[in-house]
Every structure is written in C-alpha cells, then in structure tokens.
Amino acid sequence: xxxxxxxxxxxxxxxxxxxxxxxxxxxxxxxxxxxxxxxxxxxxxxxxxxxxxxxxxxxxxxxxxxxxxxxxxxxxxxxxxxxxxxxxxxxxxxxxxxxxxxxxxxxxxxxxxxxxxxxxxxxxxxxxxxx
RNA sequence: GCAGCAGGCUGUUCCAUCGUCCCGUAUCUCGCACAGCGAGGUCGGGAAGGAAAGUCCGGGCAAUGCAGAGCACCAUCCUUCCUAACGGGAAGAUACCCGCGAGGGUAUGGUUAGUGUAACAGAAAAUAACCGUCCUGACGAAAACUGUGGCAAGGUCCGCCUUCGCCAAGGCUUCGGCGGGCAAGGGUGAAAAGGCGGGGUAAGAGCCCACCGGUUCCUGCGGCGACGCGGGAUGCCGUACACCCGAUGGAUUGAAAGACCAUGUAUACCGGCGCUAAGGGCUGCUCGUCCGAUGCCGGGGGGUAGGUCGUAUGAUCACGCCAGCAAUGUCGUGACUAGAUAAAUGAUGGAACCCGACAGAACCCGGCUUACAGGCCGGCUGCAAAU
Numbered sequence: 262x263x264x265x266x267x268x269x270x271x272x273x274x275x276x277x278x279x280x281x282x283x284x285x286x287x288x289x290x291x292x293x294x295x296x297x298x299x300x301x302x303x304x305x306x307x308x309x310x311x312x313x314x315x316x317x318x319x320x321x322x323x324x325x326x327x328x329x330x331x332x333x334x335x336x337x338x339x340x341x342x343x344x345x346x347x348x349x350x351x352x353x354x355x356x357x358x359x360x361x362x363x364x365x366x367x368x369x370x371x372x373x374x375x376x377x378x379x380x381x382x383x384x385x386x387x388x389x390x391x392x
Numbered sequence: 393g394c395a396g397c398a399g400g401c402u403g404u405u406c407c408a409u410c411g412u413c414c415c416g417u418a419u420c421u422c423g424c425a426c427a428g429c430g431a432g433g434u435c436g437g438g439a440a441g442g443a444a445a446g447u448c449c450g451g452g453c454a455a456u457g458c459a460g461a462g463c464a465c466c467a468u469c470c471u472u473c474c475u476a477a478c479g480g481g482a483a484g485a486u487a488c489c490c491g492c493g494a495g496g497g498u499a500u501g502g503u504u505a506g507u508g509u510a511a512c513a514g515a516a517a518a519u520a521a522c523c524g525u526c527c528u529g530a531c532g533a534a535a536a537c538u539g540u541g542g543c544a545a546g547g548u549c550c551g552c553c554u555u556c557g558c559c560a561a562g563g564c565u566u567c568g569g570c571g572g573g574c575a576a577g578g579g580u581g582a583a584a585a586g587g588c589g590g591g592g593u594a595a596g597a598g599c600c601c602a603c604c605g606g607u608u609c610c611u612g613c614g615g616c617g618a619c620g621c622g623g624g625a626u627g628c629c630g631u632a633c634a635c636c637c638g639a640u641g642g643a644u645u646g647a648a649a650g651a652c653c654a655u656g657u658a659u660a661c662c663g664g665c666g667c668u669a670a671g672g673g674c675u676g677c678u679c680g681u682c683c684g685a686u687g688c689c690g691g692g693g694g695g696u697a698g699g700u701c702g703u704a705u706g707a708u709c710a711c712g713c714c715a716g717c718a719a720u721g722u723c724g725u726g727a728c729u730a731g732a733u734a735a736a737u738g739a740u741g742g743a744a745c746c747c748g749a750c751a752g753a754a755c756c757c758g759g760c761u762u763a764c765a766g767g768c769c770g771g772c773u774g775c776a777a778a779u
Contacts, residue, residue, distance in 0.1 A: 310734065321445095321752050329412095329738045336411065337739080367739065 284355075287384055291365065291373040296355035296381065306346040308354045309335060317362055327359055330367050334374040341375065345382035353385060 284295040311331050313324045335357070346352060357377070 312734090323751095325752060326738090333411080333739045371739095 285384070287380065288360070289373055289377045289380065291359065291361055291370065292377055293358040293360050294355055294377065294381065295358065296353050296384070298351065298353055298385070306343055306352040307339070310356045311335075312356055312358045314358065317359075318364075323364060327364060330365065330370045331357060331359065331374070334367070334371040338371070338374050338378055342378040342381060345379075346385070349382060349386060351382075351385050353381065355381070 284297045286293065286295055288294070311328050313327050315324070318324045318327065
C-alpha cells in the first residue's frame with residue numbers, strides 16, 4: 262500500500278531541533294538532506310519532514326505546491342528506502358529541504374527522490390562501518 | 393450600435409485510480425486494567441478566499457495591573473443617522489476643481505485675537521513700487537510759440553502803431569538726472585491688498601457714491617441639523633499652512649494569551665529579619681504615594697517534554713415579511729458551513745472550453761487598504777441611426 266501515516270512523519274519539534282544541531286548532511290541535485298539514526302522502536306523504519314525555505318519562495322501557495330509534490334513523490338517511492346533499511350536493521354529520522362530556486366514539475370521531483378532514497382541507506386551503512 | 397459612468401454578482405468544469413486532515417449513536421479486526429478506552433481498516437459526510445494578504449483601525453475574549461494631582465504627548469474633528477464599536481458605512485451640507493454629460497475628486501471644530509513661515513518666479517509675500525504714471529517740487533538744457541516791459545528803426549492824424557530786429561524776466565512745451573506723490577495698467581506667482589461703473593484728482597486710491605460679493609451684529613421663514621432663502625444695521629474687508637484655543641477618546645500584552653491534567657525538580661510566591669539605593673506601578677515627565685532586589689531563616693508551589701480545553705452556534709449564513717431614501721434593524725422559517733498544531737486539497741491518466749488572474753485559514757468577528765485573467769446582471773449618460 263502507498264499510504265502515508267502520521268507515524269511516518271516527523272512530528273516532534275524537539276527532534277527537529279536536535280536534527281539541525283547534530284544531524285549529518287548530504288546533497289542531491291534538488292535536495293539537501295539532514296538525517297540522524299533513530300531509536301528503532303517505531304512502527305516504521307523512517308520518519309521524514311519536508312521543508313521549503315521561505316527565502317526562495319515568498320508566497321505560501323508556492324511553498325505549498327512544492328511541498329505537496331515532494332511528499333507525493335516520497336509516498337510513492339518510500340518502499341525502496343523501507344526495504345533497504347529493514348534489511349540493514351536500521352532506522353532514521355530525516356528532513357528533506359528543497360534547494361531549487363524555481364518551482365519544479367512532478368517528474369523531476371520524482372527522479373531526484375529515487376536518487377535520494379537510494380543514497381540514504383548507503384550513507385547510513387557508511388557511517389555505521391566508520392563507528 | 394459605439395464610447396463611457398457608477399453599482400452588484402462571480403472567480404474553470406467533469407470522470408477514473410492512488411493518497412492527506414476532520415466528523416459519525418454506521419460497521420469490522422486487534423490490544424488493554426473491558427457498560428469503556430486506544431489503534432487500524434471499510435462505508436458515509438465535510439475540507440481555504442474574495443481578498444484567506446497587509447496587520448492599518450475598531451471590538452470580543454484572556455492575563456497582568458490600576459490612590460491622586462499637575463504639565464506634556466498622540467489620534468480624531470461640517471451635519472444627522474447606522475453600528476457592539478470604529479479613524480468604518482449611509483444619506484445630506486458648503487466651497488473649490490475636473491468632465492459635453494451620467495458622474496468623480498479634494499477640503500471641512502474655533503480664531504475680523506496673537507506669533508511664525510510662504511520655495512521658484514517676481515519690484516514686492518504685507519509698514520508694497522521694477523516698468524509705468526503724475527509734478528501740488530527745486531534745478532539744468534534746448535528750440536519753437538506767446539504776451540509784457542525796455543531799446544532800436546520806420547510810419548504817424550503826435551494819442552500811438554508796426555517789426556522773420558535786439559535785450560530782460562516770465563509763461564508754456566520737450567528732454568535730463570534729483571526729490572516726491574500714486575497703487576489705476578503691465579508682467580510673476582498657489583496667492584498681489586474686494587469686483588465693476590461713476591464722481592473726484594496733478595495723477596490716483598473705498599477718498600466719496602450706486603450696485604454686487606464678503607465680515608460682524610440684530611432679525612423673519614424653511615430644515616432634526618450642517619445650512620438655505622430673505623430684511624435691516626455696520627464697515628471698507630487678502631490667502632494658505634503651522635503654532636495656538638476647544639471638544640472627545642487613549643493602560644499594556646496578544647492564542648506561543650490563558651485554564652487544567654500528568655510527570656516530580658531549577659527556583660516563582662508568601663511571612664520574618666535586614667536594607668531602604670537602583671528599579672516598578674493604566675502613553676510620557678514631575679510631584680505625591682505604594683511596592684520593593686540581593687542575603688539569611690521558615691513555609692510553599694512550580695521548569696522542560698506530552699495531552700485536554702481555549703477552538704468554531706457565531707454582533708453566523710440563506711430566504712421571506714415589515715420599517716427606512718439608504719446604511720441598517722425587528723420578526724419568522726431553515727441551515728450547521730475547514731478546524732490543523734511542523735501543520736490537511738495533492739499526484740497520475742483522460743475530456744471540454746474563453747486555456748484558468750491575484751493568491752493558502754492558524755483565537756474569532758466588523759471595516760479599511762492593497763493585488764487580480766476573464767465572465768455575468770440590471771441602471772444611467774453622450775454620440776450615431778431609425779421611428
């Protein structure tokens with residue numbers, strides 16, 4: 262199923278603040294990702310939040326449109342991430358921040374999203390091996 | 393028909409699949425401490441705007457706080473009405489400006505009192521004088537004219553008369569600079585010393601007079617009123633803005649307000665001792681008055697994360713009747729119309745057309761302002777044509 266529950270989203274303001282303080286960062290063509298390893302007690306292996314900077318997009322309608330497209334792309338493709346994470350036995354919390362300066366169409370968002378979701382488990386295992 | 397004026401309404405639609413938030417006294421499954429609660433599914437219903445925006449006014453709601461006096465500050469300012477209230481709205485008043493017109497825009501408490509300012513231009517922005525105009529002034533120059541007196545020559549009826557003649561002083565004219573009068577005309581300006589005509593004068597001027605416009609006072613009628621239409625007297629009269637004077641209003645914070653539950657620890661709060669200095673107390677300052685840090689002792693409840701309420705039945709919306717020019721109000725009937733809390737409307741495929749503007753709720757209302765593709769409705773004006 263391609264649902265998107267509340268428990269899959271990042272809801273706590275405290276963990277978001279913590280992420281920006283201590284999280285690891287990597288980039289894809291459209292996004293900046295801030296992530297950290299999670300406790301692993303949750304129902305789902307990942308919790309996510311989306312952010313579009315107010316600096317680039319002054320109008321609320323524009324930010325809404327971009328966030329909805331990103332979220333839709335995540336919802337449709339999250340199973341790639343989930344499979345990789347459950348097989349590795351890891352769980353993460355992360356924020357996707359949009360980097361572009363123009364409003365993207367859905368196809369380019371989806372393309373960049375699959376790139377991101379492939380990259381994130383690799384980053385996680387890379388850090389695990391370091392430690 | 394074309395061009396325009398003011399106003400009102402509207403703000404892409406449909407189908408399929410997947411997904412988000414909320415609601416349900418619909419239903420199924422699972423868990424637990426099992427008349428219940430929680431999680432998930434299925435079914436049904438609902439899910440952004442006319443400006444949701446700017447946060448510019450006015451309220452509601454909430455917390456804190458409030459002896460008083462003086463001075464200052466800010467906002468508002470024609471009238472009547474509407475409204476919970478407003479700096480908003482409706483209907484009007486007066487003046488000026490724009491438009492052929494339908495109409496539109498701007499201004500508005502008081503002050504013939506006082507003070508200040510008035511860019512640029514202009515002579516001058518208020519004890520006016522550049523050009524101009526005049527000489528009731530003195531002086532100089534010029535040449536023509538005029539009469540008077542004297543001289544000369546000539547004539548003579550011996551009274552005087554005549555002269556392109558000469559001299560003297562004057563008149564008049566013109567010019568020059570000096571001095572003075574004037575506020576008519578010109579030009580400048582947002583604004584130029586009430587307007588216009590006559591008398592008057594050297595020339596002029598409210599200097600005087602008639603009419604007109606205004607000021608102040610008295611007064612009749614109409615209007616709830618701002619005011620309007622008149623009558624009488626007075627007097628000779630600049631404009632704008634600010635200060636000024638008056639009336640009314642002004643506590644602060646803002647839903648991250650605030651209330652509660654649960655959890656179990658920095659120190660709010662109270663009392664005493666001590667200290668009385670900073671500081672705080674309804675916009676600011678001063679006076680006055682009240683409180684009063686730190687420290688010590690005792691009492692005592694709270695930080696952070698989470699949840700519930702606040703939080704959507706309201707100055708609500710729709711329709712109708714009545715009252716009113718209208719804003720709006722009374723009454724009746726019906727409706728329930730987003731409620732999130734890192735924050736909900738999207739994606740994909742297809743179809744239609746005029747190919748979709750400005751733009752996203754965050755405590756809630758009433759306004760104002762700003763942004764905006766297009767479409768619809770009736771009313772009115774001008775022009776053209778027809779009758």
